[in-house]
Amino acid sequence: MKHRRKSRSKKFDGYKRHILKDLDTGMVRAVGVTPANAAEASVTEALAIDLASQNFELEELHIDRAPLTSHWVKERSAKLTIICKSWRVxxxxxxxxxxxxxxxxxxxxxxxxxxxxxxxxxxx
Incomplete structure (x- = not known):
C-alpha cells in the first residue's frame, strides 16, 4: 500500500486510476492503476499497449499538464494533436x-x- 498526502489535513492511501476515454463515442479504451506516489506519466506506456491490442491509434490527446513527460508527448507522431492547458505566464x-x-x-x-x-x- 502506498501513501501520499493531498494536503496536510487529508491523507490518501492506495492507488490512482487512469482512464483513457474516446471522447467521440464515450467508450473507455484503456484503464491503468498506479501507486498513489507514482508519476502520472508512468502509466502511459501500459495504456498504449492496450490501445495497440485494439488496433486503435490516437488522433487527439486531451491531457492536463502531468502527463507532458509521457512517451505520448515526447515521441508523438505527426498525426497526434495534443490539447493541454498551458501554464499562465x-x-x-x-x-x-x-x-x-x-x-x-x-x-x-x-x-x-x-x-x-x-x-x-x-x-x-
Missing amino acids: RNGKYFEKTAFNLDWDESVILYPNGISIPLLPEKW
Missing part, C-alpha cells in the same frame, strides 16, 4: 508569451504591437 509589465503568434505557414513571428519579423529556425 506572469511577466509583470512585459508581454506574456501567449501574446506572440508564430505563423509557421508564412514563417513570421507576429508581435502584439503589430510588428512582424521573419521566423528563422536556423538561428535557434
Whole structure:
C-alpha cells in the first residue's frame, strides 16, 4: 500500500486510476492503476499497449499538464494533436508569451504591437 498526502489535513492511501476515454463515442479504451506516489506519466506506456491490442491509434490527446513527460508527448507522431492547458505566464509589465503568434505557414513571428519579423529556425 502506498501513501501520499493531498494536503496536510487529508491523507490518501492506495492507488490512482487512469482512464483513457474516446471522447467521440464515450467508450473507455484503456484503464491503468498506479501507486498513489507514482508519476502520472508512468502509466502511459501500459495504456498504449492496450490501445495497440485494439488496433486503435490516437488522433487527439486531451491531457492536463502531468502527463507532458509521457512517451505520448515526447515521441508523438505527426498525426497526434495534443490539447493541454498551458501554464499562465506572469511577466509583470512585459508581454506574456501567449501574446506572440508564430505563423509557421508564412514563417513570421507576429508581435502584439503589430510588428512582424521573419521566423528563422536556423538561428535557434
